[in-house]
Amino acid sequence: MSEYTVVGQTVARVDAVEKVTGAAQYGADVHPPGMLYGKLVRSKHAHANIRSIDTSEAEKLPGVRAIITQDDVPSGRRVFATDKVLYLGEPIAAVAATDPDIAEEAAERIKIDYEVLPVVQDVMEAIKPSAPRLHGDGTKDGPNRREISGEIRTLSRDKENDHSDAISNLEAELENYPDEVYYNISAESHTEAGDVEKGFAESDVVVEDTYVIPRVHQTYMEPHVSVASADSSGKITVWASTQGPFAIRSGIAGTLGIPLTQINVIGTTMGGGFGGRFGVIITHVPAVLLSQKTGRPVRVQMTREEEFTDGRPAPGCVIKLKTGATNDGRILAREALAFWDSGSVSGASIGSTIRVRGVYKIPNLKVDAYGVHTNKSGTAAYRAPGAPQAIFAGESQLDEIAERIGMDPVKFRLMNMREEGDEVPAGSSEPKVGYKETLEAVADAAGWWDREAGENQGWGVAVGDWTNGCGPGGVYVSVHEDGSVRIFHGSMDITGTDTAISQIIAEILTVPYESVTIRRGDTDSAPYSTGSGGSVVTFTMGNTAKLAAEDAHRRILELASERLNTNVDDLELRDGKVHVTSADPPKSISLGELAAYSLSTTGGPIVGKGSFARQASTPALAAQIAKVEVDPGTGRTRVLKLVASQDVGFAINPMAVEGQIEGGTVQGYAWAMMEEMQYDENGNVNPGFVDYRVPTSADLPTVESVIVEVPAPNGPYGAKGVGEPPITPTLATMANAVKDAIGIRINELPIKPEKIVNALKSNGH
Amino acid sequence: MAKLPVSLTINGDEHDLLIEPRKTLLAVLRDTIGLTGTKEGCSTGDCGACTVIVDGKAVTSCMVLGVTASGKEITTIEGLAGDGELHPVQQAFIETGGYQCGFCTPGFIMASKALIDENPDRTEEEFRHALGGNICRCTGYTKILEAVLKAAEEIRTTT
Numbered sequence A: 001m002s003e004y005t006v007v008g009q010t011v012a013r014v015d016a017v018e019k020v021t022g023a024a025q026y027g028a029d030v031h032p033p034g035m036l037y038g039k040l041v042r043s044k045h046a047h048a049n050i051r052s053i054d055t056s057e058a059e060k061l062p063g064v065r066a067i068i069t070q071d072d073v074p075s076g077r078r079v080f081a082t083d084k085v086l087y088l089g090e091p092i093a094a095v096a097a098t099d100p101d102i103a104e105e106a107a108e109r110i111k112i113d114y115e116v117l118p119v120v121q122d123v124m125e126a127i128k129p130s131a132p133r134l135h136g137d138g139t140k141d142g143p144n145r146r147e148i149s150g151e152i153r154t155l156s157r158d159k160e161n162d163h164s165d166a167i168s169n170l171e172a173e174l175e176n177y178p179d180e181v182y183y184n185i186s187a188e189s190h191t192e193a194g195d196v197e198k199g200f201a202e203s204d205v206v207v208e209d210t211y212v213i214p215r216v217h218q219t220y221m222e223p224h225v226s227v228a229s230a231d232s233s234g235k236i237t238v239w240a241s242t243q244g245p246f247a248i249r250s251g252i253a254g255t256l257g258i259p260l261t262q263i264n265v266i267g268t269t270m271g272g273g274f275g276g277r278f279g280v281i282i283t284h285v286p287a288v289l290l291s292q293k294t295g296r297p298v299r300v301q302m303t304r305e306e307e308f309t310d311g312r313p314a315p316g317c318v319i320k321l322k323t324g325a326t327n328d329g330r331i332l333a334r335e336a337l338a339f340w341d342s343g344s345v346s347g348a349s350i351g352s353t354i355r356v357r358g359v360y361k362i363p364n365l366k367v368d369a370y371g372v373h374t375n376k377s378g379t380a381a382y383r384a385p386g387a388p389q390a391i392f393a394g395e396s397q398l399d400e401i402a403e404r405i406g407m408d409p410v411k412f413r414l415m416n417m418r419e420e421g422d423e424v425p426a427g428s429s430e431p432k433v434g435y436k437e438t439l440e441a442v443a444d445a446a447g448w449w450d451r452e453a454g455e456n457q458g459w460g461v462a463v464g465d466w467t468n469g470c471g472p473g474g475v476y477v478s479v480h481e482d483g484s485v486r487i488f489h490g491s492m493d494i495t496g497t498d499t500a501i502s503q504i505i506a507e508i509l510t511v512p513y514e515s516v517t518i519r520r521g522d523t524d525s526a527p528y529s530t531g532s533g534g535s536v537v538t539f540t541m542g543n544t545a546k547l548a549a550e551d552a553h554r555r556i557l558e559l560a561s562e563r564l565n566t567n568v569d570d571l572e573l574r575d576g577k578v579h580v581t582s583a584d585p586p587k588s589i590s591l592g593e594l595a596a597y598s599l600s601t602t603g604g605p606i607v608g609k610g611s612f613a614r615q616a617s618t619p620a621l622a623a624q625i626a627k628v629e630v631d632p633g634t635g636r637t638r639v640l641k642l643v644a645s646q647d648v649g650f651a652i653n654p655m656a657v658e659g660q661i662e663g664g665t666v667q668g669y670a671w672a673m674m675e676e677m678q679y680d681e682n683g684n685v686n687p688g689f690v691d692y693r694v695p696t697s698a699d700l701p702t703v704e705s706v707i708v709e710v711p712a713p714n715g716p717y718g719a720k721g722v723g724e725p726p727i728t729p730t731l732a733t734m735a736n737a738v739k740d741a742i743g744i745r746i747n748e749l750p751i752k753p754e755k756i757v758n759a760l761k762s763n764g765h
Numbered sequence B: 001m002a003k004l005p006v007s008l009t010i011n012g013d014e015h016d017l018l019i020e021p022r023k024t025l026l027a028v029l030r031d032t033i034g035l036t037g038t039k040e041g042c043s044t045g046d047c048g049a050c051t052v053i054v055d056g057k058a059v060t061s062c063m064v065l066g067v068t069a070s071g072k073e074i075t076t077i078e079g080l081a082g083d084g085e086l087h088p089v090q091q092a093f094i095e096t097g098g099y100q101c102g103f104c105t106p107g108f109i110m111a112s113k114a115l116i117d118e119n120p121d122r123t124e125e126e127f128r129h130a131l132g133g134n135i136c137r138c139t140g141y142t143k144i145l146e147a148v149l150k151a152a153e154e155i156r157t158t159t
Helices: A016-021 A100-109 A165-174 A196-202 A245-256 A284-294 A304-310 A350-357 A387-405 A409-416 A435-446 A497-509 A537-564 A591-598 A654-673 A730-742 A753-762 B025-033 B088-096 B105-118 B124-130 B142-158
Strands: A036-042 A048-054 A064-068 A091-097 A111-116 A185-193 A205-213 A225-230 A236-240 A263-267 A298-301 A317-325 A331-343 A364-373 A457-467 A473-479 A485-489 A516-520 A571-574 A577-580 A588-590 A606-612 A619-630 A637-647 A703-708 B004-010 B013-019 B051-054 B057-060 B073-075
Touching (some): A016 B088, A016 B105, A036 A100, A036 A284, A048 A091, A064 A100, A091 A100, A091 A284, A185 A350, A196 A317, A196 A364, A205 A387, A225 A284, A236 A245, A236 A284, A245 A263, A245 A284, A284 A298, A317 A387, A331 A350, A350 A364, A350 A387, A387 A409, A387 A457, A387 A654, A387 A730, A409 A435, A435 A457, A435 A637, A435 A703, A473 A497, A473 A591, A485 A497, A497 A516, A497 A537, A537 A571, A537 A577, A537 A588, A537 A591, A537 A606, A577 A591, A588 A591, A619 A654, A637 A730, A654 A703, A654 A730, A730 A753, B013 B025, B025 B051, B051 B105, B057 B105, B088 B105, B105 B124, B105 B142, B124 B142
Parallel strands (some): A036 A298, A485 A516, A637 A703
Antiparallel strands (some): A036 A091, A048 A111, A064 A091, A205 A317, A225 A298, A457 A619, A473 A485, A619 A637, B004 B013, B051 B057, B051 B073
């Protein structure tokens, strides 16, 4: 029996009714009077010089109210391409018109004269001296050229088991470039602990492989959208579908060179984010510029096709990984070299390559990572940014080691897992963690220890770690004279966080969950709040909410002490009433009576304030097991069982936590088996749901989720952030299961049927 | 562009409108009538977010021209609850946690309602395939299927 009455219980979400009745207001549902429709004019080439832009034919179209280019950006900050475009779909101009169809027609009438340039889409091509350069003048001494130490330059692979043509092609071609200089490098990151060469030398088994992970799109169901309205005083209101209204406010202010106070951002209900909804210039800045020019509200809404060409997806990468272990199962060394496809700008999460270390005791570690420019849009966060890619490589290779030394993959992991006090390679020491408990939980739930596999069936296991972020937040809580509790804050609800905040405050004020209501303010009214990403919200806003409720709790006891003429120490708040603990007969006063009484006191109404910014977080583990069956004729993989456990610290709303585990796991499954943004010299070639397949209900069985609770010392009630961890292990879980089923390891994702068929063929099947 | 007269019955209300022939039923519902509960997720008929019920059948309203819906009876997510009571499908989505961001939810609820009305006796596997035209990116579908099966059971036993 839980010691709590509201937290830890499954409750219907605070936004339940508005979400199932169509009443929730998303970005594209905002329609102020006189609103115009904006449309971005986009590059038709992946790499080209712009010779001229002719807007005259578009201007003649009735209903067109404004056409803007970079010349209309007073700050000079780059919003539109001017002399050169770097990817298909890059914005060059924008149009506002009275009707969306007119705006689209006007955009098509804008004539842009291009000088087409050579294109590079593959990271391993882009680093070569012969590759087209995206930035600089193309000379040897231009930017983005790096000297690279030659230790692990040539990509090698496990030729016996790997049938990826892409990797062997890369390998052959790189041998033609003996000078050790890479080009189109956007960023780099290097980490070292111990001595890997010594570690490999002491190892009985060393495995080396190259893993290729594709660029995938977050594919939130609501495309990017914003509505901006600039009034005659210069005040700008932006209704934004975003994870971080305060970040959007400062982003717009910075881009346009205007004061923060001139901008109010209203976060609309978010139709999915997954890290992809922090961008400022994608739609928000163009909408503001068009509204400033026309004096009318303007909506800029992306189509799904625009999402694929000009969204900010998760970066793909190529990771070369080498691991050494002893025959008795101790991992001694791991070395990684990664090239991340950052697209036309820097910003890919290359630092996450360090996650190849996993949750294991690895005394010797070396990680080198580079971001590489290609002719694609920039990238952004996607659910545990960078971790699924790095962990795919790390956990796939771990299974190869386990196989070579003849050890069960779960036992091998358990044997090497870190515990409290163990040193984290290239990090500090491990706090109290639940790695082993979480892996054991999934193994038990999935029936791992007595697993059976029929013909063409296989089992796979993998784990992924992630630590939630933390950021600033503020919450006000007030108690009204009917005893109801109102919460006011500024963080965006990310599928259930408003509900968790409400549960925490109801728990502390000992009122029923139903008597609590929560309201989100805009950036003009609400206290500052960190963006809703990085699994921060429950941790940060949960702590903030606790502080606010505790502050209100103090005021409540103070009022009761006054009202009942009793010392505060003799009072207890319980069941929505303040009780005099020693009174006989019992004596109490309700929250409503106290709230009414407060209105005529010197101290005033009950208002609790919570303000919080930083506390150390605790790592969380997600562990998953899949059972699959592969049809050797068609190459189709059917998932028979998918079990996902996760250490969530404490599940404030268990049903919502299960939902996060299930959803994240399915996104990971899709990255492993289905999704891939494909590019050729013209740019993205699969910008829609027919060619970029995401899973539907027909693709999957029920995901079985297992909640593990190893409390985080600083989390509210021990809670850890739950959103990101579940996507991290699934890529490797699936690859390991396919390997078990067909005996061939596929290191290049996604594991589409044709890859399986080809792999089986070249293995003589 | 010349507008054409159309007569639509939407959630029981009759609307006589003049609309451009190029406007989709989705655009008419959202922009002309102001019923924004129906969502636009792809505009190519692939994601199901814009699903409404036309003469008893679930259709993606981005794939239907407004003029061709003239004379037809249309139910949108806003027309499902009645007399202050949520429809059993809506209730089931709440109780099972069958939604997260909620953007695909109106489409899923309308598609599920049409399927259950047609045959509430489908198995889970049959519902999984029948709902294959609706994309949800948050839930992984496990709790959506729970919701649909629960609603089907509820409707089966009360009618």
